[in-house]
Amino acid sequence: MKAFSTLLDRLVLTPSRNGKLKLLADYFRDTPDPDRGYGLAAIAGTLDLKSVKPALLRELVLERMDAVLFRYSYDYVGDLAETIALVWDQERKERVPDEVEPSLSAVVTRMNALGRTEVRGAVRDLLDRLDPSGRFAFLKLATGALRIGVSARLAKQALAEFSGMDVTEIETLWHGLEPPYEPLFAWLEGRAERPVLATPAIFHSVMLANPVGDGDLVNLDPADFAAEWKWDGIRVQMSSSGSTRRLYSRSGDDISAAFPDVLDAMNFEGVVDGELLVGGTARMNSPTRTFSDLQQRLNRKTVNTKMLEDYPAFVRAYDVLFEGEVDVRPTAFTERRKRLAGLIDKTPHDRFDLSPLVPFATWEELEAIRRDPPDPVIEGVMIKRLDSPYQAGRMKGPWFKWKRDPFNIDAVMMYAQRGHGKRSSYYSDFTFGVWTEGPDGDVLVPVGKAYFGFTDAELEVLDRFVRNNTTERFGPVRAVRADPAHGFVLEVAFEGINRSNRHKSGVAMRFPRIARLRQDKLPADADRLETLMAMIDAREGVADI
């Protein structure tokens, strides 16, 4: 458990992606099987561990300590698992030698073999035998509350880093394998052949597009390309083989359980790439609903009937990887598109439709179309080379994405927080606000937070402003001067905006970033909340018809 709990302790406090990759890769290299495989599963969210109820943990800890002292401790720490991990030893205890601490695999095996009546005793015993950091890791795993800021994708990237294998190959194998992944590690270390998968409905790494950069299209002939709308949903892969049906996210996470409506309708055989959306399909002639509606269905383990009725999901298909058993990825886009059209035609019309092609003759024409899409749920266009095969990864050339221009507002800096790592001596995370009417005249209301988009030189300017204009401090956060006549105006760009009842202002932005420093403007010139509300109305107004 020591290696795993040490890794967790470091990961939660390491902000940089490269730092996390290094820690993970070192862990995979230095930890023996089967422990590292269970560690990988815990991080990637595939570990199955008998769960323990928080109520039982409270009972166990109160067997050994005064309830008042426990309450003081819990109030101070604020997290049940961490409090119990820390207070478990009432007296000084000899340090647990690493070699007698139960290993992660021993913990998993033991827990999963327990009968109902044995849980209490086993948990008590494990807590006795682990050190505080090991107890914390164990309790987080057993209560299912492990949050460490590492995605399954990053864990796979770390496997690639540690082995030198391609991450797309690892992703392809991923869903056919199970913890503790011993055949996977054996292959990654060159000790065995590539594992042969038993499950047919596996995830295949997806093909990704590059954003259109300046001059990218100039030398390309529009006649060699097709265009499609870029819908504001999430990228999914549908995999159906015999009775096995799966829905995967772009990174290969299995999200089938949350979308039984889509899964039940998958009456085809093969692997199809598309956009998951909420609303009605084009084949039903009903509108596509917004991303915030789709969000109601995301990140859920299960879904109830009401959700299924209120937020029906469907897939707008745009590519096919396998038709039945046949791998069609090497064929050209036009060929795959023909096959896809035939396949979608036979599927239930309320759950699947075909992403329509957008005819255009010149790049200028496409540019005009991109800027003014006919549907508010469109966020730009995709450009795909007609003769391109389906290749996993982000190749430059065959696929481009050309997004609608971002929204822009002028906002006023209200709070600043110090960054992490390289930026730990800079105020680099900014909360910004816009004006709204208060009881005694206009006040600023925070509408978002951004921590990128500026250059290093601009960061120096921002940091200096924060240090020279601090009005209040709250731990690592500083409030800065923000009056109509004195303050810092930031031009903020963002991809979308939605209503939100979790934010005081009632709005939530997607991907906000600092587009420009507007030192030429006074805070009084910044935008008002009404402007943001109008942006939302403009989007929803069309979508709700």
Add this chain to the structure above:
Amino acid sequence: MKPDQLLRPAPAGLYCPAGDFYIDPVRPVARALVTHGHSDHARAGHGAVLATQETLDIMEIRYGADFCGTRQSAAFGERIEVNGVTVSFHPAGHVLGSAQIAVEKAGLRIVASGDYKRGVDPTCAAYEPVPCNIFITEATFGLPVFHHPDPKAEMGKLITSLRQFPERSHLVGAYSLGKSQRVIRLLRDCGYDAPVYIHGSLARLCDYYVSRGIDLGDLRPATVEKGDKTDFRGAVIVGPPSAFADRWARRFNEPLIAFASGWMMVRQRAKQGGVELPLVISDHCDWPELTETIRELAPQEVWVTHGREEALVRWCELAGLPARPLHLVGYEDEGD
């Protein structure tokens, strides 16, 4: 003699009516007894100061030669009369020169422990238990959650990180008196013999520790003359944590922030402070040390000062010991 004739809390600090002196007063007084050199306990501007020689030296380094009217040094164990009250200083194991102060008259003895710890620390004299009727204990880490691990194992985390991230400058936050020197000494004891770079505010205190026979190895100022950031690639830099939020920290290559403090036991504390590598190294007692000490001394009464008084008072009640919080103000809760 009634206990409050011998010591009682007053606005300026712990006051002895019988001997007319204060212990660790937080504002200038005529006569002060000082337990140790941390700035919340040792302040400038008193008339007469009685403290260990090291504490007097440290006060002079921090406040200048005229930090008080007259001064007198107390050797450990020496019995000194102050207006008919007998006082004596005993090692507290907190930082160099730190002492507990025993105050005695007419058969009643109260020990004011100041800040103290029981763990091993080669940079100061180890705590000695002093039998007493009333024991005044600090409670900085007076909650059952605080269990300070083996400091060498904590330092091992820094050594591991230096190996894993050899390109990053490791900035170790440590308070300038005591913790910094202990951290450097621990690094040396873990076999780290490369130069350690120190923030300017540490230099005089480190020199003083060295002059008292505590070997800190090769210390260099963390300043950039002509060179660039890469000069500190993979180096260990020790400085006060406040400096890391400062422009000062920008001279380092991809800094990795570590912080040596008992507070690092709680993850959220580390996270809020932007600390990437918490090192749980404390100069105070943790919960088991506090409770062990009280049990070992078995005083008739326990008074609890700065920190989390309520939990320790509760523990004493459960153990059948009369205890009360003193509610002294002016002692920093944070400094460890």
